[in-house]
Amino acid sequence: MSNPVTFVNVIDVEPAVIQDVIDVLEEGTQQVMSKRPGFVSATVLASADKSRVINIARWESSAHVKATQSDPAAADYARRTAALGTVAPGLYTVVGEYSV
Amino acid sequence: MSNPVTFVNVIDVEPAVIQDVIDVLEEGTQQVMSKRPGFVSATVLASADKSRVINIARWESSAHVKATQSDPAAADYARRTAALGTVAPGLYTVVGEYSV
Numbered sequence: 001m002s003n004p005v006t007f008v009n010v011i012d013v014e015p016a017v018i019q020d021v022i023d024v025l026e027e028g029t030q031q032v033m034s035k036r037p038g039f040v041s042a043t044v045l046a047s048a049d050k051s052r053v054i055n056i057a058r059w060e061s062s063a064h065v066k067a068t069q070s071d072p073a074a075a076d077y078a079r080r081t082a083a084l085g086t087v088a089p090g091l092y093t094v095v096g097e098y099s100v
Numbered sequence: 101m102s103n104p105v106t107f108v109n110v111i112d113v114e115p116a117v118i119q120d121v122i123d124v125l126e127e128g129t130q131q132v133m134s135k136r137p138g139f140v141s142a143t144v145l146a147s148a149d150k151s152r153v154i155n156i157a158r159w160e161s162s163a164h165v166k167a168t169q170s171d172p173a174a175a176d177y178a179r180r181t182a183a184l185g186t187v188a189p190g191l192y193t194v195v196g197e198y199s200v
Contacts, residue, residue: 041199097141098143
């Protein structure tokens, strides 16, 4: 049974460090997250006013996310991100999907 | 020249009304947004703790978003959404995209 989940981290930042946050997310995704079992895809969004970054990562299941969060390498990237701004991580499910 | 943008609305809600927010977003997207010029796709996410909904909509350009925001039918859905929670709408750009 497949129960895909989406891990979202809404990160409020000072505009001066937004690129640092983007860089940490890129490195963490490429070096650690994308190599973990259950990783599907990730998208990183930066607000036009440079005050917020949103990391949206799809995983095969919440168990895969939980296992990743207890991986020391992943936890290190989470700590580095949290040190740069105010983070609001959480698990989400897709409740609507629309395209033309 | 194509300059795609992503409109994101982070909506904090009381768990009791999360389904109402999801329903308004679904109706607005199907009836209005998806028929507007420049609409590409939308994804609606609901947090596992039922406290937050995130509407992520891709558009061909910020001009298309601006034009949509001045459409009375679209503005009405924005008002209905805002009446149900605390909204934080904004324009974003994709700064990272990763998949396995």
